[in-house]
Amino acid sequence: MAPESRLADAVPEPAREICRVLARAGRRGWVVGGCVRDLLRGEPVADWDVCTDARPEEVSRLFRRTIPTGIEHGTVTVLMDRQPFEVTTLRGEGAYSDGRRPGSVTFLTDLDADLARRDFTVNAIALDPLTGALSDPFGGARDLERRLIRAVGDPRARFSEDGLRVLRAARFVSTLEAALDPATEAAIGQTLDTFRKVSPERVRDEWLKTMKARAPSASFDVMRRTGVLAVTCPELMESVGLEQNQWHAFDAWEHAMRCLDACPGGPILRVAALLHDVGKPRTRARSDKTGDYTFYEHERVGARMSDAILSRLRFSNDDRARVVELVKHHLICYDDAWSDAAVRRWLRRVGEGLTGDLWALARADALAKGRPVDDELARLDRLSARVAGVLAAGQALSVRALAVDGNDLIRELSMKPGRQIGETLEALLQAVLDDPAATDRARLRELARAMVAARA
Helix, strand or coil: CCHHHHHHHCCCHHHHHHHHHHHHCCCCEEEECHHHHHHHHCCCCCCCEEEECCCHHHHHHHCCCEEEEEHHHCEEEEEECCEEEEEEECEEECCCCCCCCCCCEEECCCHHHHHCCCCEHHHCCEECCCCCCEECCCCHHHHHHHCEECECCCHHHHHHHCCCHHHHHHHHHHHCCCEECHHHHHHHHHCHHHHCCCCHHHHHHHHHHHCCCCCCHHHHHHHHHHCHHHHHCHHHHCCCCCCCCCCCCCCHHHHHHHHHHHCCCCHHHHHHHHHCCCCCCCCCEECCCCCCEECCCHHHHHHHHHHHHHHHCCCCHHHHHHHHHHHHHCCCCCCCCCCHHHHHHHHHHHCHHHHHHHHHHHHHHHHCCCCCCHHHHHHHHHHHHHHHHHHHHCCCCCHHHCCCCHHHHHHHHCCCCCHHHHHHHHHHHHHHHHCHHHHCHHHHHHHHHHHHHHHC
């Protein structure tokens, strides 16, 4: 069986049926773009897009259930077997005045002309699922084999049309584990004015997609080299070439890139890895005692900077807060001499819900130093084990976990609502952190009475 036939057999039946309906009406249909790219790579396909020489109003007539998703640009969503498929009429495009969308579209019947408007050759491939014929006028399949990201036609024209394409180029370097064609890369720096029109939300989304790659650092290196990062996150550029101290073999930028790749988990954790040392350039000082560099409070400065960066990029409040907390607490200076109370206070400070991500980030941070870190990793493991023991014991780590609350203090000690309630509960929590035996409800009431008496 020819390779094209095997590809066609992999197209799901609902998409094939859409093409059959079009063929019975004397029209053609092809699956196109990213789905064909991933099919050629042997990767799972998330979305199947269909293009056709039928006009959008004809597509709407041919299928029973349709949604006019973007009918003015030729796109109709066809519901087939309860699955949505975007069916788009072959088209040419007018000028992109806003750096995002064409000012006008012209419907075509020539498949190659439609493929010519697409961003990269690996996305400009179409497959007829009924015949198995592959249409690849720009050599995208060969570029896939070579692991090369290359713009269709003139890269300056492609990037000037849609500013987001420069971020997509960077993303594909990581997600497809490919190199960027030199002419395509050179055009990025020449079209940054168009890129500056891209909304923060679209930048954020590309960052999060990039974080799903095995090694996202390749994409961020492209952004650094081409000037994209200086537009979206100039704070990170301050780390480039920044010499660190004896504990690091790499400059601050290279360390952040290695930490990013070493960090497992989801995109938000990897955003924290990217930003974990963003405060170092603004806190670096030379020690009078050792002559080496120090970075005192870089984690707190970095947390404030991360908050500003992620606010600017329109991250959700929850995601932003999580990254800020991870950056703030990523520096774990654990020593075996810590008392049990010190472990409980540390856990109270960072929060139980952060520890899983924090272990992953701290390990990646250590591994990215480029120096022997076996002792550091072993200390992290010992702290993790002690924290697990605290959590297993069910010891109170927050005011809400105490056996008494504000209502108890008002009812039993005749305290009045106000600031003293909160201060008393916090003092009780500190007592419990020092001595878990104080968790008992009766013991807490005794302590509270003593505190109230001491204030009288």
